[in-house]
Amino acid sequence: MPKAGSGLSLDGLGMPLWLVLELTYKCPLKCPWCSNPVDFDQYRKELTTEEWKDVLREGRKMGALQLGFTGGEPMLRRDLEELVEEADRLGYYTNLITSGVGLSIERLKALKKAGLKQIQLSIQATDRELSEKLVGLDVFEHKIEIARTIKAEGFPMVMNVPVSRYNIEQTEAFIELAADLGVEYLEFANLQYYNWALLNRAELLPTREQLARSEAQVNAARERLGKKLTIYFVVPDYHDKRPKACMNGWGSIHLTIAPDGTALPCQEARLIKGIKFPNVREHGLDWIWRDSPGFNQFRGDGWMKEPCRSCSEREKDFGGCRCQAFLLTGDASNTDPVCAKSPDRHIIDALLSTAEERGPASKKPLIMRARGLLKRKVFADR
Amino acid sequence: MDVERRLRPEDVVELNPNYHFRWEEPQQAHVLLYPEGIVKLNTTAAAILEACTGAPSIAAGTAELARRYQKRNLSAEVLKFLEVAHAKGWIRLKS
Numbered sequence: 074m075p076k077a078g079s080g081l082s083l084d085g086l087g088m089p090l091w092l093v094l095e096l097t098y099k100c101p102l103k104c105p106w107c108s109n110p111v112d113f114d115q116y117r118k119e120l121t122t123e124e125w126k127d128v129l130r131e132g133r134k135m136g137a138l139q140l141g142f143t144g145g146e147p148m149l150r151r152d153l154e155e156l157v158e159e160a161d162r163l164g165y166y167t168n169l170i171t172s173g174v175g176l177s178i179e180r181l182k183a184l185k186k187a188g189l190k191q192i193q194l195s196i197q198a199t200d201r202e203l204s205e206k207l208v209g210l211d212v213f214e215h216k217i218e219i220a221r222t223i224k225a226e227g228f229p230m231v232m233n234v235p236v237s238r239y240n241i242e243q244t245e246a247f248i249e250l251a252a253d254l255g256v257e258y259l260e261f262a263n264l265q266y267y268n269w270a271l272l273n274r275a276e277l278l279p280t281r282e283q284l285a286r287s288e289a290q291v292n293a294a295r296e297r298l299g300k301k302l303t304i305y306f307v308v309p310d311y312h313d314k315r316p317k318a319c320m321n322g323w324g325s326i327h328l329t330i331a332p333d334g335t336a337l338p339c340q341e342a343r344l345i346k347g348i349k350f351p352n353v354r355e356h357g358l359d360w361i362w363r364d365s366p367g368f369n370q371f372r373g374d375g376w377m378k379e380p381c382r383s384c385s386e387r388e389k390d391f392g393g394c395r396c397q398a399f400l401l402t403g404d405a406s407n408t409d410p411v412c413a414k415s416p417d418r419h420i421i422d423a424l425l426s427t428a429e430e431r432g433p434a435s436k437k438p439l440i441m442r443a444r445g446l447l448k449r450k451v452f453a454d455r
Numbered sequence: 456m457d458v459e460r461r462l463r464p465e466d467v468v469e470l471n472p473n474y475h476f477r478w479e480e481p482q483q484a485h486v487l488l489y490p491e492g493i494v495k496l497n498t499t500a501a502a503i504l505e506a507c508t509g510a511p512s513i514a515a516g517t518a519e520l521a522r523r524y525q526k527r528n529l530s531a532e533v534l535k536f537l538e539v540a541h542a543k544g545w546i547r548l549k550s
Contacts, residue, residue, distance in 0.1 A: 086481075086482065088481060088482075090493060135481075136481035136482065138479065138486065138488065138493055139488065139491065139492075139493055141491075166475060166488035166489075166493075168490065168491055190475070190488075190490070191473075191489075191490040191491070193490070193491070229473040229489075229490050230490075231490055231491065257473060257490070258490060300544055303544070
């Protein structure tokens with residue numbers, strides 16, 4: 074998921090410093106904001122263990138340093154431990170991004186032995202009922218138990234909270250939970266609206282007032298807890314006046330490999346129609362990163378139109394997010410409509426107004442992540 | 456909140472165990488790697504971290520730097536950087 078708040082601003086000297094491996098799109102959870110494509114079940118030919126190892130070796134040769142194992146749910150890959158071991162041997166800093174479903178004390182011990190450095194565990198609610206409502210399965214108690222086991226095994230841990238209007242009122246409870254679990258980092262990742270989250274945007278967007286209260290609670294907790302807990306607050310970009318510096322620029326430091334081997338400048342980029350993204354089964358990673366048309370499409374600022382082209386901030390935010398420009402304006406080379414200078418900002422303002430007018434009691438069903446968008450699974454509020 | 460006192464030359468500091476400090480050949484620089492983050496260090500910062508974490512004291516590390524770089528009166532500069540590193544959580548006081 075593209076992030077603004079916890080990301081880094083760093084000149085990678087043209088190297089793909091961050092390599093993200095989406096090992097699978099499969100996941101037992103049904104989160105209605107999933108960042109995977111809405112037709113995730115159409116991509117079936119997952120890379121094999123050996124193919125992933127080739128990616129790891131090539132990536133490291135090109136200077137990749139931080140490595141994320143994600144999905145879908147990466148624990149569904151039985152070769153995860155083997156891949157972590159190879160990545161650690163090659164010198165990556167290895168991060169596992171997981172829902173915790175499929176994690177057990179045995180696998181945690183095996184991952185530790187394989188050299189895994191860090192675990193990011195998602196927690197969607199601070200109580201069982203809301204958790205089940207949001208992820209579609211009764212997994213809350215398992216998640217908490219796994220969080221404790223992760224800490225007991227000595228991993229540093231990021232507790233990741235995907236924030237929507239459904240759980241934003243639990244901000245203080247999340248902070249208490251994180252402090253109680255003894256995690257080092259708590260990340261409030263306000264949802265970014267792509268794929269499944271986009272389908273459910275009208276119901277997920279928090280109101281301005283909710284957001285302001287949540288941010289104030291985070292700031293108070295930072296004062297109170299100091300170094301004991303680092304809290305990241307990824308602002309929902311719709312509420313900002315300037316776009317996020319998405320991925321630190323297209324093809325700048327981020328390289329994602331999707332389950333089927335498609336190489337992407339970010340996890341969402343395949344939603345942009347009209348760009349043919351290269352596949353590691355057909356091309357070397359070096360060519361993909363340096364020379365492929367897909368990775369060069371929005372590199373630098375030569376592609377920019379006005380108002381970005383002459384903007385003094387173009388090297389700060391790189392014109393924002395290409396996927397968002399495509400989704401909301403129909404043209405990926407437009408200025409991200411979040412920007413107050415964009416002629417399309419009214420689109421965002423209209424969406425925000427809808428959230429303000431929706432009222433706290435609105436109970437329209439969410440479209441839960443499921444195979445085959447046509448047979449939509451929805452939940453009624455219980 | 457912990458009362459943060461200023462670092463003193465007699466303090467012993469160590470790298471936060473959640474941070475990995477190492478030379479990265481492609482970047483031609485020392486880096487700190489931590490959960491979902493990278494810090495690329497300049498030569499001075501890397502030299503101070505290398506000398507002072509694991510030394511018997513900050514003063515001993517500073518003396519080592521003074522020998523290596525043939526410089527005097529490094530103490531203020533070293534402490535200033537270590538304060539920053541401490542505030543960022545890269546290093547901690549060894550208890």
